[in-house]
Amino acid sequence: MGREIKFRAWDNGKMQKVDFNNLYVNRHHPTGTLYLRDENKPFGETHITQLMQYTGLKEADSGREIYEKDILSYEDGEESFTAVVEWSDWGFYLKGIAPNDVFDFADITDRGKVSATIIGNAFTHPHLLEVSDGTDN
Known part of the structure; x- marks a missing residue:
């Protein structure tokens, strides 16, 4: 059996656990910026500056x-x-x-x-x- 796949993210000065199913790449952005779906934000997303995988x-x-x-x-x-x-x-x-x-x-x-x-x-x-x-x- 393989290891469990989990992530956490660093954004705007805070660390948070991330549900992999809520991550997506904005293909319309030139760099393919990674976002986290977040219904509490004005545009329903949070820009992720650093994604870290569980070892x-x-x-x-x-x-x-x-x-x-x-x-x-x-x-x-x-x-x-x-x-x-x-x-x-x-x-x-x-x-x-x-x-x-x-x-x-x-x-x-x-x-x-x-x-x-x-x-x-x-x-x-x-x-x-x-x-x-x-x-x-």
Whole structure:
């Protein structure tokens, strides 16, 4: 069985879960802009600036779902890193922030549970994407 397909969206300064059935592309717009049907809006739609897909994985401790652009912190005594969840043609991976490296979910996952902690996401916590130089100013 494949993983569950879910999305969340970032738009106008807020994060929201998205029902896939309510997404559509405006083909009349030159860029094919993605919209979410929203009856509470004047034109019945919300423009989506960033769509993030569910990885199919959850935090081991809390069971929280892990999505694209989530920032994870991992520490096991031998290795530690902070990374953002990214997508490539071959699947989801962890793009290291500290250290600047690439990490594989397979190394920190057991039966769909990830032994890392979600500490934020790239949109509501962009400061977590900055690399510290180790000095106090």
